[in-house]
Structure formats: C-alpha cells, structure tokens
Amino acid sequence: MEKRILLKNIDCPDLHRLAKYEELGGYAAARAALASEPASLIQAIKRSGLRGRGGAGFSTGTKWEFIPKNSGKPVYLICNADESEPGTFKDRLLMERDPHLCLEGMIISAWAIGAHWACVYIRGEYAYSYERLKLAIDECYQKGYLGKNIFGSDFNFDIILHRGAGAYICGEETALIESLEGKKGQPRLKPPFFPAAIGLYKAPTIVNNVETLCAVTRIFQMGADAYAALGTEKSKGTKLFSVSGHVNKPGVYEVEMGYPLLDLINVECGGVWKDRALKGVIPGGSSMPILTAEELKGVVLDYESIQAAGSYLGSGGFIVFDETANMLDVACNIAHFYAHESCGQCTPCREGAHWIEKIFNRIASGGGIRSDLSLIESIAKQVEGHTICVFGEAFVWPAKAFVKKFPDDFANLLSDQDRLIQIERRKEIGERQINKGVELS
Amino acid sequence: MSLVEKKEAPDKPPKVEQLVNIMIDGRAVSVPAGINLIEAAKLAGIEIPHYCYHPALSIAGNCRMCQVEVKGARKMEIACNTIVKEGMEVATHHSSRAVADSQAAVLEMILINHPLDCTVCDQAGHCKLQDYHYQYNAKDSRFLEEKERKVKAQPLGPTVMLDGERCIMCSRCVRFCDEVTGTAELGIANRGDRSVIVVHPDRELNNPFSGTVVDLCPVGALTHRQWRFNTRIWFTKQVDSICPGCSTGCNVKLASRDSQIVQVKARWNADVNKEWLCDYGRYGYGKFVPKERFLKPVEKINGAKQEITYDQAFQKIISAGEFDAIFLSGDLLTEEYHLVSKWLETLRYQPKIYLNYLERSLSDLEKILISPDYSPNYQGALFCDLIKLEGLKDQWFEGLRALSAGKLQRVLMFGDNVLHGLPAEFESVLSATLSDNQTVSKVSKIVFCGSDAASLAAIGAWIILPTEALLEKSGFYINRQKRMQFLDSVFAMPSGVLAQWQIIARLAIGVELTKAKNYRELSRHFLAERGFEGVTIAQIKNGGINLGGEL
Numbered sequence: 004m005e006k007r008i009l010l011k012n013i014d015c016p017d018l019h020r021l022a023k024y025e026e027l028g029g030y031a032a033a034r035a036a037l038a039s040e041p042a043s044l045i046q047a048i049k050r051s052g053l054r055g056r057g058g059a060g061f062s063t064g065t066k067w068e069f070i071p072k073n074s075g076k077p078v079y080l081i082c083n084a085d086e087s088e089p090g091t092f093k094d095r096l097l098m099e100r101d102p103h104l105c106l107e108g109m110i111i112s113a114w115a116i117g118a119h120w121a122c123v124y125i126r127g128e129y130a131y132s133y134e135r136l137k138l139a140i141d142e143c144y145q146k147g148y149l150g151k152n153i154f155g156s157d158f159n160f161d162i163i164l165h166r167g168a169g170a171y172i173c174g175e176e177t178a179l180i181e182s183l184e185g186k187k188g189q190p191r192l193k194p195p196f197f198p199a200a201i202g203l204y205k206a207p208t209i210v211n212n213v214e215t216l217c218a219v220t221r222i223f224q225m226g227a228d229a230y231a232a233l234g235t236e237k238s239k240g241t242k243l244f245s246v247s248g249h250v251n252k253p254g255v256y257e258v259e260m261g262y263p264l265l266d267l268i269n270v271e272c273g274g275v276w277k278d279r280a281l282k283g284v285i286p287g288g289s290s291m292p293i294l295t296a297e298e299l300k301g302v303v304l305d306y307e308s309i310q311a312a313g314s315y316l317g318s319g320g321f322i323v324f325d326e327t328a329n330m331l332d333v334a335c336n337i338a339h340f341y342a343h344e345s346c347g348q349c350t351p352c353r354e355g356a357h358w359i360e361k362i363f364n365r366i367a368s369g370g371g372i373r374s375d376l377s378l379i380e381s382i383a384k385q386v387e388g389h390t391i392c393v394f395g396e397a398f399v400w401p402a403k404a405f406v407k408k409f410p411d412d413f414a415n416l417l418s419d420q421d422r423l424i425q426i427e428r429r430k431e432i433g434e435r436q437i438n439k440g441v442e443l444s
Numbered sequence: 445m446s447l448v449e450k451k452e453a454p455d456k457p458p459k460v461e462q463l464v465n466i467m468i469d470g471r472a473v474s475v476p477a478g479i480n481l482i483e484a485a486k487l488a489g490i491e492i493p494h495y496c497y498h499p500a501l502s503i504a505g506n507c508r509m510c511q512v513e514v515k516g517a518r519k520m521e522i523a524c525n526t527i528v529k530e531g532m533e534v535a536t537h538h539s540s541r542a543v544a545d546s547q548a549a550v551l552e553m554i555l556i557n558h559p560l561d562c563t564v565c566d567q568a569g570h571c572k573l574q575d576y577h578y579q580y581n582a583k584d585s586r587f588l589e590e591k592e593r594k595v596k597a598q599p600l601g602p603t604v605m606l607d608g609e610r611c612i613m614c615s616r617c618v619r620f621c622d623e624v625t626g627t628a629e630l631g632i633a634n635r636g637d638r639s640v641i642v643v644h645p646d647r648e649l650n651n652p653f654s655g656t657v658v659d660l661c662p663v664g665a666l667t668h669r670q671w672r673f674n675t676r677i678w679f680t681k682q683v684d685s686i687c688p689g690c691s692t693g694c695n696v697k698l699a700s701r702d703s704q705i706v707q708v709k710a711r712w713n714a715d716v717n718k719e720w721l722c723d724y725g726r727y728g729y730g731k732f733v734p735k736e737r738f739l740k741p742v743e744k745i746n747g748a749k750q751e752i753t754y755d756q757a758f759q760k761i762i763s764a765g766e767f768d769a770i771f772l773s774g775d776l777l778t779e780e781y782h783l784v785s786k787w788l789e790t791l792r793y794q795p796k797i798y799l800n801y802l803e804r805s806l807s808d809l810e811k812i813l814i815s816p817d818y819s820p821n822y823q824g825a826l827f828c829d830l831i832k833l834e835g836l837k838d839q840w841f842e843g844l845r846a847l848s849a850g851k852l853q854r855v856l857m858f859g860d861n862v863l864h865g866l867p868a869e870f871e872s873v874l875s876a877t878l879s880d881n882q883t884v885s886k887v888s889k890i891v892f893c894g895s896d897a898a899s900l901a902a903i904g905a906w907i908i909l910p911t912e913a914l915l916e917k918s919g920f921y922i923n924r925q926k927r928m929q930f931l932d933s934v935f936a937m938p939s940g941v942l943a944q945w946q947i948i949a950r951l952a953i954g955v956e957l958t959k960a961k962n963y964r965e966l967s968r969h970f971l972a973e974r975g976f977e978g979v980t981i982a983q984i985k986n987g988g989i990n991l992g993g994e995l
Contacts, residue, residue: 347638350509
C-alpha cells in the first residue's frame with residue numbers, strides 16, 4: 004500500500020503557490036528549525052536514519068557532519084535537481100507540484116550546516132520544473148522567507164536557480180560543482196571523496212538530492228523518531244519510485260521501505276500490461292543491473308534487499324519489461340545513451356563506453372560472434388573500478404547483466420566464427436575505411 | 445671553491461626533512477613525505493608508466509596508466525594522485541597481475557581509436573604509446589569495429605600542428621597553457637571518444653612557449669609545423685646540451701642529421717627550465733649556424749682579401765703591437781674566459797675588456813623563463829673576473845662608443861656574436877665605419893676570431909682568424925642563477941681550423957696557457973685550476989652544479 008509522506012499533499016490544486024503551501028502547514032518546520040541549535044538538527048537527521056535519495060544511499064546526517072568546523076570559508080548548499088538517470092522522474096514531480104517542500108528543506112539544511120548561499124542545479128530539459136521553482140523562489144523572496152533576515156530571524160539565506168546544459172554527468176556531484184564553477188562538467192579526482200571539505204570554489208559544500216531535501220522538511224514536521232519508525236532497520240522512511248515500462252499504471256509511487264517489490268508492480272501499478280509475464284526489472288535507473296523475474300521473488304524495496312538480489316536501489320527508477328522485450332535492443336539503447344554521455348575524461352570510460360555500444364550494435368545487425376560476450380565481460384572488468392567517477396560502473400553493470408542474464412536474446416545472433424574470420428572482418432573494415440578515405444579526399 | 449654543492453639527481457624532489465617508510469613491490473624504501481607514488485617509485489628505481497602526469501603540472505588523473513594496488517584500498521589507486529603515507533604497501537605491475545592487466549587494458553583502449561599510422565608519424569621512435577605498448581601490452585587488439593574519425597593536420601597556430609586521431613586526451617598541453625603560460629588558448633571540446641583538442645575560436649596557439657606543448661605531448665598528436673616529416677628520429681644524432689639563446693641556460697636535447705638541426709626538445713631540469721623552452725630558443729637555432737663559413741685566415745689590405753696561413757697571421761698580429769681592447773662575445777665558454785684572464789695576467793700592459801651585454805624588454809609572460817640578455821655565459825666572464833657585475837650594459841656601451849669614435853687602434857674580437865644585437869645608435873655608425881674599406885686601416889686594426897665571414901666584426905676586420913662555430917664547442921656555461929652547466933657540441937669542427945682556445949693560447953707569447961689537447965682536457969684542466977676538486981664533467985652534464993646563486 005502506498006504510504007504518502009512526501010507526496011502527502013501532492014494532489015492538492017495550487018500546492019505550488021506559497022499561500023496554499025502555508026495553509027497546509029508549510030514553513031512552520033523551517034521557523035521552528037531556525038529557533039533551535041544547528042547541531043541538534045544534524046542529530047535529528049541522523050536519528051531519522053535518512054539516507055541520500057540521489058542513488059548512493061549515504062547517510063545524510065553523516066554527510067552533514069563532514070563539514071569542517073571553522074574552516075574560514077563559506078559553506079555552500081547545493082540541491083541536485085539534475086535528475087537525468089533514464090527511468091527516473093520523481094524529482095520532477097516534487098518540483099512541479101510541491102516546490103516549496105524542497106525549498107523549506109533547503110532552508111532547514113542550510114541553517115543546520117551553516118550555509119548562507121544555496122543553488123538549485125536543475126536539469127536543463129526540465130523547463131516546467133524550472134518555471135515552478137522560479138515562481139516559488141520569487142514568492143519566498145517577496146514574503147521574506149528568503150534573502151536577508153528570513154522569517155524575521157537574523158539568518159540570511161539566498162537560493163539561486165541554475166539550469167544545466169543537458170549533460171547526464173553533471174548529476175555527479177563533483178561534475179555538477181565543476182559545471183557550476185563555469186568549467187566543463189567533468190567529475191573531479193577522488194580523493195577528496197566528498198565535496199563536504201573541498202567543494203564549490205574549494206569551500207565546504209553539501210550536495211543533496213531534491214527528494215532528500217523534501218524528506219528533511221517532513222522529518223521536522225513529523226519528528227525524526229516517527230520518520231525512523233517507518234521502513235526497515237537500515238533503510239528508514241519512505242521512498243519515491245518512478246515506475247515506467249510495461250505496467251498498466253506507470254507513475255511515481257511512494258511506499259515504505261521494505262515493501263515487497265512485486266507488490267509495487269502488481270498492486271500499485273496494476274500489474275504487467277496486456278496480461279503478459281514479467282521478464283525483468285531495472286530497479287534503480289538504467290545504470291543498475293537488471294533483475295530477472297526469478298530474482299525478483301521475495302525482494303523487498305530497501306537498499307539491502309535489492310543489493311542481496313544483485314542490483315542496487317539507486318534512484319528508484321523502475322523500468323519494467325514484459326516477456327516480449329528483447330534485451331539486446333534494451334542493451335543497445337542503454338549502451339548508446341552511456342556512450343553519448345561519457346564525459347571523455349578518463350580512458351577506460353571514454354573508449355570503453357563506445358566499444359561496448361559498437362559491439363552491441365554489431366550483434367544486433369547480425370555481425371556478432373560468440374567471443375563477443377566474453378569480450379564485453381572483459382571490457383567491463385577493466386572499466387569497473389578503474390575510472391574517475393562511477394560512470395564506468397553505470398555503463399558496464401547493465402551491459403554485463405544483460406549478457407549474463409538473458410543469453411537467449413543474444414545466442415541466435417552469434418555465429419561460431421573463429422579467429423580467422425575475425426581477421427577477415429577486420430580486413431574488410433580496413434578496406435572500407437580506406438575507401439572512405441579516398442572518397443573524402 | 446667551497447661553495448660547490450654536490451649535485452642531486454635531476455628529477456629528485458626538493459629536500460624535505462621528513463621521511464616516510466613505504467613498501468613498493470615488497471621492497472622497503474624511505475622517501476620524502478609529501479611526494480606521490482610515481483616519484484616515490486622512481487626513487488626506488490621502479491618506473492610506473494604514465495601519460496597525463498607531469499611533475500610540473502597539476503594532477504589530471506585521466507590516463508589511468510599509473511594504477512597501482514595500495515593495501516587496504518577498495519580499488520586500484522592512481523599513483524600520480526596518491527601521496528605516500530607511513531607504512532603504505534604498494535604493488536605495481538611488477539608484483540601484481542591485476543595491475544599489469546589493467547595497464548594492458550588501458551593501452552588496448554587508448555589504441556582502439558588510434559590510427560596506428562606509426563609509419564608516417566614523426567613521433568615514431570620516441571613515442572610513449574609505442575614504448576608502453578611493447579612494454580606493457582604487446583597483444584593484438586580485439587577491436588573489430590570502425591574507428592572514430594577526427595581532425596587531421598589542423599594547425600593550432602604558427603608553430604604547432606594537431607592530429608586529433610593520435611591524441612590520447614592526456615590534457616598536458618591544455619594544462620600547460622592554463623597553468624604555466626596562463627594564456628589558456630587550448631581546451632577540449634566534445635564528449636566521450638569524440639573529444640578533441642581545440643584552440644579558442646578567436647585565437648591561435650602563439651604564446652612565446654607554444655612549442656613546449658609538442659615536447660609535453662607523449663604521442664604524435666602535436667608536432668612542430670617546422671619539422672614535420674623531416675626525418676625519422678632514429679636517423680638523428682642526439683646531444684644533450686644547453687640553449688645559448690640567453691643566460692637562463694635551458695636544458696635541451698638537440699637532434700641533428702646531415703649537419704642540420706632537425707629538432708630541438710626541452711630536457712627536464714627541475715632547477716632551471718622544468719621541461720619548458722621558449723620558441724625563440726627552440727626555433728632560433730638557425731642563427732647559431734654561420735652564414736658564410738671561412739676556413740683559412742684572411743688578411744685585408746686596402747679592401748682586398750688575401751688568404752694567409754695561421755703562422756703568418758699570428759706573426760702579423762704580434763708585430764702590430766699591443767692591443768688597446770679585447771671585445772668578447774657573451775657566448776664564449778667559461779674555459780675560454782679563464783684562458784683570457786690567465787693570458788692577461790702574463791701581459792705587461794692591460795687592454796680594456798668589453799663583453800657583449802645587452803638587455804631587451806620582456807613581457808611578464810616571457811619573464812617566466814627568458815632572461816633579458818643575449819649573453820648566455822656573462823656569468824662565466826664574471827666568474828673569471830674579466831668584467832665587473834655593476835653596469836654590465838654601461839661597460840659594453842663604453843666599449844662601443846670608444847670603437848665607433850675611433851679611439852681604439854688595435855682591437856681583438858672573439859666570437860661570431862661579439863657585435864650581436866647592436867643598438868640602433870651604434871649600428872649605423874659602426875657598420876659605416878667598419879665596412880668602409882678605405883678608412884678601416886686608419887681607424888683600427890681589428891683582429892676577429894670567429895667562424896662567420898658575414899658578421900659585422902668580420903667585415904671590418906683587418907685579419908680574420910677562422911675558428912669553430914658555436915654549435916661545435918663544448919664546455920661550461922654559467923647561467924644567471926650561477927648554475928654551471930655543460931654545453932655539448934652538436935657538430936664536429938672542420939679540420940685544419942684552430943679552436944678559439946687554441947688561438948688564445950697561441951696569442952700568449954712565451955707562456956704556456958694550457959696543456960690541453962682537446963675540449964674535454966680543457967674542461968678538466970679548468971675544473972682542476974679553479975678548485976672544483978672531485979667534480980667530473982659527467983656530474984655537471986647531469987643537471988649542472990650550483991655555484992651559490994639564487995634564481
């Protein structure tokens with residue numbers, strides 16, 4: 004059954020207007036938070052067990068504690084609204100329908116970590132979300148909820164809204180920071196692992212997802228302990244799932260952590276469409292390994308259970324495939340996306356992402372050979388853990404999973420050509436390139 | 445000379461008090477705290493392969509060649525971005541199969557979109573991609589697809605050409621222009637394997653150090669427009685030397701073939717030029733080659749040139765009497781200045797000594813490396829007490845004034861560049877005076893010792909003595925930081941010609957200035973006579989020795 008915490012008021016008309024939001028009890032939590040000690044807020048967030056909803060699932064309270072004391076530099080808060088993981092659209096709903104929930108969460112978080120300046124880095128394609136957030140921020144400035152001495156306190160806090168330019172990688176927090184600084188959006192080297200110590204303009208920076216910040220507001224509205232009472236032992240609270248694909252009722256659903264995964268598909272989403280059988284589900288956005296119908300049995304929706312099944316909860320972007328879906332087509336599609344979006348900074352990702360795409364495309368066009376599957380496996384092994392950011396994992400995990408879990412979708416297209424034929428094929432390609440060169444010159 | 449400091453290995457990092465103990469491939473080593481694993485391994489005698497890392501640039505960490513296993517780390521670390529810590533245990537490709545595999549994989553990936561056009565590539569033979577492929581991969585590629593196509597032969601500016609397909613995106617050139625010159629002409633456009641080095645749309649790569657990006661490029665993506673398709677590097681003779689363009693004394697590697705310089709590369713010296721070199725030095729080696737070589741002594745009588753022998757020439761010079769002044773080029777060897785000073789001690793009279801020293805105005809950017817003078821070894825003349833440090837320029841101008849006013853009757857001039865870079869106020873006067881064959885004998889009896897008959901000094905000379913050209917000498921230069929370095933000869937001296945130092949020795953009558961028979965002996969005698977006990981030429985060749993100066 005749905006458990007609406009973040010989406011409590013989502014169906015109210017005009018919720019995006021400040022008046023309506025306040026009528027429903029909005030900004031009371033922020034006023035109350037500004038009256039309490041920042042340290043106590045961080046403790047409350049830790050007590051609530053909130054984990055980052057952007058995909059990594061790292062404890063939000065712990066992250067906030069990484070802010071160095073008295074660094075002599077300003078502290079920045081960034082709301083990561085660059086929701087670009089294919090299959091994920093929960094933040095869009097929150098920003099379009101309930102933008103003040105996120106802004107209130109930002110005010111509380113900023114007070115807790117000592118930030119006076121925050122930025123919402125919003126995905127460039129989210130034009131409607133941008134309009135709604137802009138309106139919400141303008142309304143807050145007009146009423147004195149943002150700017151100087153907010154809510155009549157002596158706390159100054161500004162939020163600016165920044166639109167991304169359409170790069171997937173700018174959702175990675177260090178790439179986001181680079182982009183915000185006006186540079187090419189490329190992830191930074193790790194260590195430092197967290198921008199909490201060295202972030203935007205080398206100052207302490209906290210980057211939180213939209214859903215996380217919305218949850219912060221709710222935690223202070225309902226109390227940390229009440230929030231912690233929801234969910235499982237390690238994965239507390241509720242989580243938004245964006246379900247798309249072959250289900251009868253796709254959409255955003257909020258359920259308690261620990262809710263059975265198949266119930267989400269069969270009950271909330273009305274089951275697989277056209278009465279077909281389930282083939283597989285990508286549970287955390289397209290960068291996570293797919294789970295087969297078999298593997299999904301008994302899995303519940305929390306970080307640990309899905310990990311035990313061989314995938315990750317990620318951003319909660321569920322892509323459901325029915326029995327007619329050809330996994331080679333899916334693999335080609337996803338591989339193309341990642342090849343297109345690789346920032347090109349480090350070698351394994353820059354070259355590997357395209358290599359894998361080209362192999363999938365070759366198999367799909369009938370030129371596959373049996374050793375291709377082990378080749379993909381081998382490329383994946385040399386990309387995983389060898390790149391600057393987790394983009395490497397993002398494209399090899401799904402690729403590996405498709406090849407391993409759905410061999411039947413590939414087998415018919417692979418010929419038993421031996422090495423000699425490979426060499427023949429290489430010659431053929433070489434000649435084609437030479438001919439092309441002649442044409443060009 | 446108690447000031448002489450023992451030279452450290454050239455690429456050793458600056459002395460740090462604290463040492464940390466680490467294990468590399470099971471070997472315990474103590475290394476200075478604060479250095480990264482590539483440098484630490486180097487101290488332990490282990491080479492960790494790398495493309496994007498450069499000791500004088502920021503860490504980019506993008507090539508992934510330098511991965512190592514660090515005990516306790518979740519995954520492999522890149523050595524360039526890992527600072528040594530006490531007790532760290534590191535496994536390189538020597539002791540870890542996984543590291544070797546990852547390096548092979550990185551090489552395979554770099555090569556999948558590489559055109560493999562080594563047969564026509566200027567970098568072949570000194571290419572890190574070739575070297576590492578043979579050392580760390582040397583397997584057939586498993587890539588069956590079509591390669592990406594990128595820009596070929598794209599000029600980035602007047603000096604550098606880009607081949608986009610050969611580029612491995614190490615970003616060294618971009619970082620050099622961002623961090624060292626601060627001109628930021630270059631960038632990387634596009635994403636993924638469509639990434640390509642681009643020059644800013646409204647600009648070109650034309651800063652005073654633009655050629656350095658070619659040295660930094662570990663592959664054949666950037667080449668010198670001037671030297672493309674010139675020669676295969678393995679047909680060249682390569683010499684480690686010093687650039688004689690100014691007194692910075694940048695360390696260079698000169699490649700020559702068929703008596704021509706075919707490529708100039710900067711050589712790493714942490715204390716002098718890192719691995720940078722200015723374009724004036726790099727592309728300006730032509731000016732050190734004599735335009736009009738002459739091999740026999742010449743006497744000019746009423747404007748008519750007459751070939752004579754060395755013996756006749758020395759006889760005429762000596763019978764002409766005492767010299768009023770000696771003009772020295774700023775690019776003579778310290779050994780030669782030393783001989784001149786020894787010779788002066790034996791003379792009963794004291795001729796005036798003038799050293800070519802001029803200063804040009806430099807932009808702030810040029811000042812990061814270039815010295816304002818054209819006299820690479822003026823410090824050598826100072827070292828031999830031939831001139832005074834105060835008013836170097838004024839001393840030179842005094843000499844020029846005296847010469848153009850005809851006050852000096854008998855003058856000895858050493859070096860092709862002795863009258864190099866004359867200021868406009870003197871140039872017209874002197875060239876008129878000196879080239880006027882009618883008046884020359886009246887004004888002065890100039891004896892010129894050099895290799896270029898086209899130089900101004902030769903035109904006005906009474907007797908010209910042929911000698912070696914600048915690129916044929918070898919010996920010590922002392923740069924403006926008072927670092928003594930070794931200038932090595934690129935070409936052999938023509939036979940039958942006396943070297944400059946031999947001429948000085950012959951001019952000294954009745955005394956034996958040196959017992960040396962060749963340049964090496966001359967250098968060795970110099971070291972012994974000037975108190976450099978225990979210092980060898982090899983030591984000085986390897987980065988130079990500090991004579992107590994500051995940068």
